[in-house]
Amino acid sequence: MPPKTTAKPAATEVYSKLRASIMEGEIPPDTRINTVALARDLGVSQTPVREALQRLEGDNLITYQPGRGYSTTPLLDLTGLRALFEFRLLVEPWAARAAAVDRLSNPGTALDRELAAFERVLEQRRDGDRAAGLKDVRQHLVAHDAAFHAAILRASDNVVVEQAYQQTHCHLHTFRLYPEDIDTANTVVEHRRISEAISGCEPDLAEEAMAHHIRTAYERFAKAFADERTVGPPSPLDVPSRRLLP
Numbered sequence: 001m002p003p004k005t006t007a008k009p010a011a012t013e014v015y016s017k018l019r020a021s022i023m024e025g026e027i028p029p030d031t032r033i034n035t036v037a038l039a040r041d042l043g044v045s046q047t048p049v050r051e052a053l054q055r056l057e058g059d060n061l062i063t064y065q066p067g068r069g070y071s072t073t074p075l076l077d078l079t080g081l082r083a084l085f086e087f088r089l090l091v092e093p094w095a096a097r098a099a100a101v102d103r104l105s106n107p108g109t110a111l112d113r114e115l116a117a118f119e120r121v122l123e124q125r126r127d128g129d130r131a132a133g134l135k136d137v138r139q140h141l142v143a144h145d146a147a148f149h150a151a152i153l154r155a156s157d158n159v160v161v162e163q164a165y166q167q168t169h170c171h172l173h174t175f176r177l178y179p180e181d182i183d184t185a186n187t188v189v190e191h192r193r194i195s196e197a198i199s200g201c202e203p204d205l206a207e208e209a210m211a212h213h214i215r216t217a218y219e220r221f222a223k224a225f226a227d228e229r230t231v232g233p234p235s236p237l238d239v240p241s242r243r244l245l246p
Contacts, residue, residue, distance in 0.1 A: 010044050010045075010048040011047075011051035011052050011055075012052075013048075014042055014044060014048045014049055014051075014052040015051075015052035015055050015056065017042065018038075018052055018053070018056060019056060019059070019061065019172075020139065022056070022061050022062075022072055022176070023138075023139070023142065023172065023175060023176055024138075025176070027072055028072065029072050029073065029074045029075045029176070030071060030072060030073070031071060031072045032068065032069060032070070032071045033053065033062065033069065033070040033071060033072070034069075035049050035050065035053070035069070053070050057070075059169050059172055060073055060169050060172075060173070061073055061169075061172060075173075075176055075177060076173050076174070076176075076177065077225075078222065078225040081174070081177070081218070081221060081222060081225070082218070082222075082237065084168060084170055084173070084174070085214060085217070085218040085221075085237055086236055086237060087168065088165075088168075088170060088214050089211065089214045089215070089236055089237060091153075091161055091164070091165060092149065092152070092153075092165075092210050092211075092214055093207045093208075093210040093211040093214070094156070094207070095152050095153050095155070095156040095158075095161065095210075096152055096194060096197070096198060096203075096206040096207055096209065096210035097203040097204075097206055097207035097210075098155070098156040098157075098158075098203075099152050099155035099156060099198050099206065100197060100198045100200075100201050100202055100203040100205075100206035100207075101201060101203070102201045105155050105157065106155065106198065106199070106201065107151045107152060107154070107155040107198065108195060108198045108199025109199070110151050111148060111151055111152070111191075111194070111195040111198060111199070112195055112199065114144060114147050114148050115144075115148070115188065115191055115192060115195060117144075118140060118141070118144040118188070119188065121137065121140045121144075122137065122184060122188075125137050137184060138175070141175075141184055141187065142171055142172070142175050145171050145175075145187065146171040148191055149165075149171075150165075150166075152194075152198070152210075153165050174217075174221050177221050177224045186216065186220070187217075190209070190212065190213040190216065190217075191213070193205075193209040193212075193213075194206060194209045194210050194213060197209050214237075218237045
């Protein structure tokens with residue numbers, strides 16, 4: 001029998017560790033990555049490290065420059081954050097409306113399962129060590145948020161829109177702004193409203209609930225730029241939803 005190889009599992013493990021370190025701010029933004037030192041610290045060869053860095057480059061968490069090597073990407077600035085959420089405001093309310101139909105493609109059941117799984121994680125972590133629990137919950141929140149929104153985009157049955165959305169890697173970059181303070185309660189409530197509207201085949205409510213969620217999520221992340229919020233042109237994100245959700 002040929003010898004077993006551990007190259008791929010090692011690369012996957014290195015990728016997961018590096019991504020978590022970048023998301024948590026343990027590796028600061030715009031920091032050069034020393035592949036030799038990194039391989040030594042992780043106890044692996046440079047091959048899985050390079051493979052992991054290439055995957056992170058695809059996530060736009062790492063950039064490569066000739067002569068400088070690999071570095072972590074800088075955080076979004078306020079202009080970049082606003083542009084990202086304006087794109088989401090164009091795409092996601094439409095996708096939620098398109099998904100809220102009485103067809104087998106309706107993702108309501110999958111959304112409900114995803115929410116229930118995340119709520120179980122919150123319940124299990126509630127009585128544990130606070131510092132370790134917060135870090136763990138943040139990682140689960142990023143995964144939940146990405147899975148929830150991706151399910152709605154897939155149900156729209158528009159490959160072009162889905163691919164454009166995936167290329168933004170929006171969840172990775174917005175959650176980097178607030179590694180220490182994520183409001184899970186509001187996210188769960190807003191996701192529940194969206195899920196119920198889609199499950200109930202109510203396209204108007206689904207569209208409105210998603211627009212409300214995108215705007216309030218923008219407000220939460222934009223707190224990182226409180227001193228800059230008073231300048232700049234008006235944005236669709238500043239326009240309230242058509243009617244107040246209960």
